[in-house]
Amino acid sequence: MARAALPGRLNWQLGRVVDTIQETHRAKSLVLDLPNWPGHRAGQHVDIRLTSDDGYQAQRGYSIASAPEDDGVTLTVDRLEGGEVSPYLTDVVEPGDEIEVRGPIGGYFVWDALLSGPLLLVSGGSGIVPMRAMLRHWAAARPPVKVRLLHSARSLDDVIYRDEVMRLAAFDEADVRIALTRVWPEGWRGHRGRIDREFLLDASWAPKDEPRIYVCGPTGFVEAAAAALVENGQRPETIKTERFGPTGG
Amino acid sequence: VTYLLDGNAIAGDLFAAFGREMTDVVGKCGNCGTASAVAELCVYPRAPGAVARCPTCDVVVMVVVTIGGGCHVHLPALELQEPA
Numbered sequence: 001m002a003r004a005a006l007p008g009r010l011n012w013q014l015g016r017v018v019d020t021i022q023e024t025h026r027a028k029s030l031v032l033d034l035p036n037w038p039g040h041r042a043g044q045h046v047d048i049r050l051t052s053d054d055g056y057q058a059q060r061g062y063s064i065a066s067a068p069e070d071d072g073v074t075l076t077v078d079r080l081e082g083g084e085v086s087p088y089l090t091d092v093v094e095p096g097d098e099i100e101v102r103g104p105i106g107g108y109f110v111w112d113a114l115l116s117g118p119l120l121l122v123s124g125g126s127g128i129v130p131m132r133a134m135l136r137h138w139a140a141a142r143p144p145v146k147v148r149l150l151h152s153a154r155s156l157d158d159v160i161y162r163d164e165v166m167r168l169a170a171f172d173e174a175d176v177r178i179a180l181t182r183v184w185p186e187g188w189r190g191h192r193g194r195i196d197r198e199f200l201l202d203a204s205w206a207p208k209d210e211p212r213i214y215v216c217g218p219t220g221f222v223e224a225a226a227a228a229l230v231e232n233g234q235r236p237e238t239i240k241t242e243r244f245g246p247t248g249g
Numbered sequence: 250v251t252y253l254l255d256g257n258a259i260a261g262d263l264f265a266a267f268g269r270e271m272t273d274v275v276g277k278c279g280n281c282g283t284a285s286a287v288a289e290l291c292v293y294p295r296a297p298g299a300v301a302r303c304p305t306c307d308v309v310v311m312v313v314v315t316i317g318g319g320c321h322v323h324l325p326a327l328e329l330q331e332p333a
Contacts, residue, residue: 010264047261061258105260108272108288219253242288243254 011036012049015101017093018072023160027126028090029065029076034101037073040064042137043110043130043214043242046075046103050085060085063129063216063242064104065161067136076160078126109214109242113141117210117238122195122225124152124217127244128160131216135168148175150203152195152221155183177203195221197228207233212240219243252295256288259299262313263287266320279326281306287329301327 015032022028045063066074079090093099111119111134119138121131128151138147149168153159159178169176179191179199191199205211213234215225222243230236256263256272263271272288283305290301290310298314303326310327313320 009268010261045257045260059261061261102261102265105264105270106257106272106288107270108286109257240288241255242257245252245254245258245294 010102010105012100012102014098015073017095017097017099019095020093023076024158026079026090026158027076027160028079029074030089030093030099031066031072031074032099032101034073038104040068040073040104041106041110041112042067042133044104044106044133045130046073046101046105048075048085048089049100049102050088051100058084061105063133065129065132067133067140069140070136076126076129076132078160109216109240111137111212111214113137113143113145115143115212116145117212118145118205119147120204120211120213121147121149122151122200122213122215122217122229123149124195124221124225125154125158125244126160127215127217127221127242128165129216130242131214132161132164134214135165135174138174139168139171146173146175148177148203148205150177150179150195150200152179152181152217154181156180156185156188195225195228197231200225200228201232204229204232204234207235207238211238213238214240214242216242217244219245252293254292254294256286256290256292256301258292258294259301259313260288262299262315262320263322266313266322275330276310276327277330278303278306278308278310279328280308280310284330 013036015034018033019031045061049059051057062075065076077089080086123131165176168174179195215222222241260272277284293300301311303310312323
């Protein structure tokens, strides 16, 4: 049984990597065993800290990809070329290794199955990681709300958790729509190009249905999508955003 | 190149500094009066510390610097309110 963290404290702890999963050619998931994990909410993240032999430290935030109901805490790391931290996590770390973690962190970009309203998730690239935690939480709790994922990636091979989100689309209450921006397979019937205002208008619930909207991805993606949603009449206070970006990789 | 993120990117350091989750706390800009969740602030994480600006008027409302394992937060123009 996990010990509860001290209230008001956010302590670094060692997590043991129990499994790694290559999700795409760039993205890799690390499943961590964290003995002092107090539990988390879907959408939260952790900070990871690496310390070199000379004492130099680098710290980065990574979204949690697993649901509160899952065993272990899964992070998915997008490998940034030339980065300080992500290539180490994707290329060097292996099961049995220990890494320094603090978390869970975040009280804004979180979703709970007790919340009302249909759930609209809009993600670009590795912005799908916190959405996957929300989708798995939804699938585990099965609340009476519909969920829809609108995801943008360069190509089908770049869609992280592709098989899992496609399986989710088999539920009546769940819907997944993929936009491919660069390369699409022959006969591709999904959206071609960026997630734009027309696509969002077609794929979103009307404002009167009071959707809860979460947008996550690179800064440019988030700002364009959030602005288009507002132009389409969605109320700004129903839209929560989280921007991903290279803070050093 | 300066990268623009948001308050979610400094949530861990803020938790460490304030002793509690801060991203859903609302702060009122001392310049233009806009009330934003800390998560909604515009954050430039690569300065010598992280610089947070008001999403409406762009004035610097918060600076976060980590030195020697300690995290220091300056609030030149942000009045923090209780979480909703």
